[in-house]
Every structure is written in structure tokens, then in C-alpha cells.
Amino acid sequence: MIKLKQVFIGAMLAATSVATLSSANADTYPPHTINMVAPSGAGGGWDLTIRTVAKTLKDTGIVSSNMPVINRPGGGGAVNLAYMQTQKGKGDLISVYSPPILLTHLTGLTQYSYKDTTPIARLITDYAAFVVPENSKYHSIKEVMDALKKDPKSVKIGGTSAAGSMDHIQFLLVAKAAGVQNLRQIDYVSFQDGSLVAQALGGHIDLISTGLGDVAGLVESGKLHALAQTANKRVGEGLIAKIPTVKEEGIDVTFENWRGLFGPKDMPEQAVTYWRNAIQKMVQTTEWKAAVKRNGWDDAYQNDHDFTAFLGTTNEQYKGLIKEVFGR
Template sequence: MGLRRKIWSSVMALSLVGAMTLTGCAPKAAETKAETAPAASGTETQAAAPAEEKVDYPKSALEFIAPGGAGGGWDLTIRTVAKVLQDTKLVDKPMPITNNSGGGGGVNLAYMQTQEGSEKLISVYSPPILLINLNGSSEYSYENTTPLARLITDYGAFVVPKDSKYKSIKDVMDALKADPKSVKIGGNSSAGSMDHIQFLIIAKAAGVTNLKEIDYISFQDGTATAQILGGHVDLLTTGLGDVQSLIESGDLIALAHTGAERVGEGMLAEIPTCKEQGIDATFENWRGLFGAPNMPQYAVDFWQETLAKMVETEEWKAERAKHGWADAYMNQADFTNFLKETNENYKEILSEIGLLAVQ
């Protein structure tokens, strides 16, 4: 009977403590515990569990995407990133490159929406990620991605066939002033996107009026280089890195680039700027990396750390020099702010030439 009394006493004591807790009359120690307990639901054992362990990332092959055709600026940039990451052993998983071209980058931007939350998808973009939204070509913009880092700045280049009658960018602008239909301009981007806009900015600064009347022919299938070589357009507006090999081979002549000063090595360094030729304007073709919408934070953190290391490597610096790319690294926070500010600047440019669709 003594043992039964002890058990009964213990049960009653526990019941009394439970009742006091439910009615708010628990002892002070219980109140303190309740006040400091984690807000998350779960058992007492779960609440006291240690912080989540670091995620093993990347665990398998990644999906690197160039939103344009093979051989273009986006393609070259992301292939260079993958090569340097591999050569420096900063990433030890496969990084196959996919070319998802179309719509001036819009096709890939739409595809990225179907991969929301992906930890694997990494795509390169440049000004068109803003411009195709502002000009109404795409309903998506940088806000529908996860910006990771800005890496480099390339510049616009204006090139002509080696037998062209135009010997300087001033010759082209003089012809356009006399007749805005006299020069056929080709580019790989859609009308109102980067190749088109960079030329119009320079033309406006050169004093060309009636910008809307200039014949700009878009070759979104990536054939603009073939078109200029075949004599189907008079001038190609493109990225400097996109036509570097054809400039060095002598098949195309670069009349000017849009940087504030000369860039690169060898023949690239011989290309004059627009400013040198009396046109007071520049255009930066920045390029950065973007993840899928709502990329997991552990993946974002990994790329923040890894890309910051990559841009400091000798391998990356050598690639920049080879392609005439200026160092323009920005971390995620700075890059996101840059995108917001640049988006507003592009709005003003497009509005001024009557191509703004998004208010």
C-alpha cells in the first residue's frame, strides 16, 4: 500500500502542475521557459535542436544557360565562367552549357519562370533583361529572377565589311543626317533592345534626328554576322567581344566602340572610341549571372562566395584581358541596386525615342 500511495501522490503532483500551467498559474521557472522558447512549432526536443547543418551544394551537375546563340556575347561569357570555375577548382561538378535563344533573351527568361526554386539553373544576361521588358517584348524582367553578381563590362562595337565605303563612325552619322534611310543597320537583338539602343544613343549624340526612321534590321536567329559579311546590311551594331575574331582576321573593320577609353590588347586596343571621334556618348554592355526565381538561399550564398573568389583569380583576369572586358564585379546587393537604377535610366532612353511600352 505504501508504494501505491507514492505513485498516486506523483500522479496528483504532475496533474496539479499541468493545471497550473494551463490556467497561467505555473511556477516562475515555467513562465521563464515559456517566454524563451522558440516560436517555431514542434516538440521540446525539436526546439532545442542545433541549427541546420550546412547544405552540401552543389551535389550534381549544374545547368548553365546562354540565352542567345553559340558564339555570341552571352555564350562566350558563360562558357568563360564555367572554364575558369573548373580550371581553378572552385566548382567540382559538371557545368554543361545550353543555348536557349530567341526573343532577345525572352525565351530563356520565360523558361526560367518554369524552374522557380531551382538550385541548379545559372544564366547570364546583360541590358536586354531590362530592355525587352521595357519595350514590351517580354512580360518578365530582372525582378523575375535571382540576381547573383555582375561580372564584366563589354562595349558596343560598330563594324563594317572590309570593303565598306564608310571609314569612320562619323562617315556613317553624316550619311544618316543627310538621309536616315541611307544606311542599313543590322543587329542580333530585337528592335528596342541592346544592339538597337546602343546605336541610337550614339546617333542621337552625333546629332542625327528622326531616329525612328533609321532602318534597323533584327536578326534574332544570331545570323547578323553572316548578314554583314554577305553584304546584306551596311553596318553591324553588336558587342565588341562578339566580333573580336573577325576584326582580328580583317574580315570586318571596327569603326568605333562605345567605351569611354580604349580597351583590350592588340587590334582591340587600336579601335577608336566614339568619344575620340567627337561623339560625346558611351554605352556599357554589362554582363552578370542570374539564378532561377526564388533560388534557395544556400545556393545564393555559395555563388556569392564562389564568384567573389573567381574574379580575383589570375585565370579570370587573363580571360578579361583577352576579350577586352572591363572588371565590373558587384555582389548581389550592389548588383540588385544597380539593376533597379539602370532600369529607370533605360526607361528614360526608350521614352525619348518612342519605344517605351512599360510605364
Template sequence: MKKIIVSLLVLAVCFALAAPILAEGQGEGGEVQYPKGALDFVAPSGAGGGWDLTIRTVAKVLKDTGLVKVPMPVRNNPGAGGAVHLASLQEKPKADNIITVYSPPLILTKLSGSTDLNYENVTPLANLIADYAVFVVKADSKYNSIMDVMNALKKDPKSVKIGGTSSAGSMDHIQFLIMAKAAGVKNLRQIDYVNFNDSGAAQVMGGHIDLFSTGLSEVRGLIESGDLKALAQTADHRVGEGVVAAIPTCMEAGIHETFVNWRGLFGPPEMPQYAVDFWVNTLNQMVKTEEWKQAKIKNGWDDYYMQGPEYLEFLKKVDQSYRGILDEIGMLAD
């Protein structure tokens, strides 16, 4: 009897050793069960900005459409134009649960010397939208058109104080200078620019700055309420609907230039391929849904979808473009 028991134990051990060892998160078929547990959606800015709105909208659409069934809480990790969060991502290489949103500052902050990190230090997943810059003033401002501002700057580059929520040399600053240069304003370096962490709209309404350079979706509600007056936006066409659609383009004012604020999703560096594949597939499905279409209309976003090698090539091209702009105004870091 003892021999039989010993034999059975030996067979059990042999079967256990012969069975495949499943990696954490894998099913019995060897496939990775992903996503597993709550995801960590991060806006690398304060609440209420364009990054915050974008990633919260993505989370809502993914939940409402059932494309992702695990919790997707959104948190804010602001600082240094997104560089604080970018640095924190370097401490979590190969993580599969962190999804974050970035736009031009991902490239501009390195070019201007604020950080040594850029798009090469994260995992690009997909670009989703094109938002555009808008230049707003308080409701009773003496400036009624973007050319009123540009003409004032031509006479005296110190006469108009510009503000934004990104640092000097980053997006809100650069998008205005691009338009000013195209309008014929000289001495761009002399234009006063003040950055605020997340209160630019309050600063312009309070008269502390004359013009707020920001993303169109970020001040849509204040434009609709009449608290802010929009002078121009930087697309090559009218966007959105209602009051937003009434905002003229800079091109209509005779400024032959545009600025696209692209926004996309990224994972940590060295994100596992199974997670990358999941998000490429899932986001490709999301952008085709009616819920996403309505979100774009509501926020005045244009479709600007790309992924994979196409997205990486796009990032390389805009890096070179921004490099030229910063060099021209003397803000390119050595």
C-alpha cells in the same frame, strides 16, 4: 527472451524517432551539400554570342581553378532577346541548379513590350564584366569612320541599313541610336534596323546590311582576321590588346557618349539562400583569380563586379535610364 527482443525493438524505434531528419542535400551536421550533381549553365541566346561566350568562360574558369567540382554543361536557350529563357525560368522557382547570364536586354525587352518579365523575376547573383558595343562594316566598306556613317544619316536617315542580333528596341538597336543621337542625327525613328537571330556578322559581310551593331567580344576574331572593319567602340577608353586596342572610341570621334554592356549571373526566382550564398562567395573568389584576369584581357572585358544590394540598386538605376531612352525615341511600351 521475447520481452528482451521487444524492448530492444522499442528502443530502436525511439532512437530513430529522436534522430534529426536530414533534408535532401544535407550532411550529418545539418549543412546543405551544395552544389550536388550537375549544374545547368544557360546562355539565353544562340551559340557564339556575348552571353554564350561569357557563361562558357565562367564555367571554364570555375573548373580550371577548382572552385566548382561538379559538371557545368552549358546549353543555349535562345529566343526573343532572352525572353524565352526568362519565361522558362518562371516554371522552375526555387531551383538551385540553374545559372544563367543576362545583360541590358533583361531590362530592355520589358520596357519595349516584348515580355512582362525583367530582373525582378530572377535572382541576381553578381555582375561580372563590362563589355562594350562596337560598330563594324565589311572590310571594303566605303565607311571608314563612325562619323562617315553619322554624316550619311544626317543627310538621309534611310541611307545606312543597321543590323543587330537583338530585336528592335533592345540592346544592339538602342546602343547605336544612343550614339547617333549624341552625334546629332535627327529622325532616329526613320533609321532602318534589321535584327538577325545569330548571323549578323555574315549579313554585314554579305552586304545585306551596311553596319553591324554588336558586342565587342562577339566579333573580335573577325576584326583580327580583317574580315570586318571596326569603326568605333562605346567605352570611354581604349580596351583590350592588339587589334582591339586600336579601335577608336566614339568619344575620340567627337561623339560624347558611352554605352556599357554589363553582364552578370542570375538564378531562377526564389533561388534558395544556401545556393545564393554559395554563388556570391564563389564568384567573389573567381574574379580574383589569374585565370579570370586573363579571360578579361583576351576578350576585351573590363571589370564591373558588384553583388548583393549594390547590384540590385544598379539594376533599378539602369531600368530608369533605359526607360528614358526608349521614351525619347517612341519605343517605350505603355
């Protein structure tokens, strides 16, 4: 009886220690350093988004912690998603993702999905853009599709996401809507090492399928020419606003590239609350609104609760898209 009592007292002390630790964590959050992760190489849409978030939070004083940006590329985001499984229960990692967090799971590239993370907030909606070098023989997306109808291997497509993920899927959806047959025969090459633009300028690929915000600067500089984008309207300003939609080119389809923030699965509640409040403040700042306008993004903010519901609905929609394009 005495031994059982000792065990009970020990368990109570342990529980008290855990409660005290939890309370201490709540009082000391955020930690000195929070790693902000882009699951891709430098220069892509994820990289631009997470760097913009970190800079805005720091410049406005909303977050005082150090927020180094870490690039962890591979597998269209799958490598970082697998790494996040080793960080369960932690609160010092925030990663940006977009449709690939759903698509890589649905196409079998990874066993993990958004359900193996803690959704924090949806931030913005970008759109797909299809760009070519300024000296390209293609002057419209219709010309590209006409070439593919004659020979699905006549145009080499490049993107930063893995085959079967977003940059690939968004192009195939447009090709399907344009009436291109044999979609699986289209050559798509993934460049996750930051060399995508150099590959296009060097003539190694014919067209880049990417996010509009990713290439806005290069389009404005004249290095790349945008054939079309996938919004249901013209977006941005200056040269960006002159980019036609694929609908204007007679292809009846749109595609939204939403982006949001995620923490590891089972992220401590105090961390979730902290980020809910921080991001809600951030999206209301003039600094963030200016960045959204500058990059041709649309504001699409949702808090963690609404974002989680959105992910569930969108995941079901993507299942239908994958089945339609790949027959899965």
C-alpha cells in the same frame, strides 16, 4: 479534439520533413549538373561570357559540378526569361544577362524583368562596337551618321538582340547624339540564329552593332573592321586598342554593356551563398583576369547585394533613355 491533435501532429511531421529536406539540400549543394544558359545563339556576347565563366570555374576547381552551356535564344533574351519562370525555387540554372533584361521589359517586349530572377553577381563591362566588312564603303562612324542624316534608311544595321533591345538601342543612342533625325526609320534587323557575321560578310547588312568582346577575334583576324566603340577611353590591346571611341569621332556619348549572372526567382539561399562565394573566388583568379584582358572587358564585379542595388538604379536610368529615344 483527438482529430485536431492528429492534424496538428501531421502538420508538425510535415514541417519536420521539409526542414530535413532543406537541410539535406544545403548539405548536398551543388547538384551534379548545373545548366549554364546563354539566352542567345552561339557566338554572341552572352555565349562568350557564360562559356568563359563555366570554363574558368571548372579549370580552377572552384566548381566540380558538370556545367553544360545551353543556348536558349529568342526575343532578345525574353524567351529564356520566360522559361526561368518555370524554374522558380530551383538552384541548378545560372543564366547570363546584360542590359536587355531591363530593356526588353521597359520596351514592352516581355512582362518579366530582373525582379523575376535572383541576381547573383555583376561580372564585367563590355562596350558597344560598330563594325563593317573590310571592303565596306564606310571608313568611320561619322561617315555612317552623315549617310543616315541624308536618308535614315540608307544604312542597314544588324544585331543579335531583338529590335528595341540592346544592340538596337545602343546604335540609336549614338545616332541621336550625332544629330540623326527620324530614328524610328533606321533599318535594324535582328539575327538571333548565329548568322549575323555571315550576313555582313555577304553584303546583306551594312553595319553590325554588337559588343566589343563579341567581335574582337574577327577584328583581329581582319574579317571585320571596327569603326568605333562606346567606352570613354581606348580599351584592350593590339588592334582593339586602336579602335577610336565615338567621342573621338565628335559624338558625345558613351554606353556600357555590363554583364552578370542570374538564377531563377526564389533561388534557395544555400545556392545563392554558394554562388556568391564561388564567383568571388573566380574573379580573383589569374585565369579570369586573363580572359577579361583578352576579350577587352573591364572588370565590374559586384556581389549579389550590390548587383541588385545597381539593377534598381540602372533600371531607372534606362527608363529615361527609352523615353528620350522612343518617346515612351
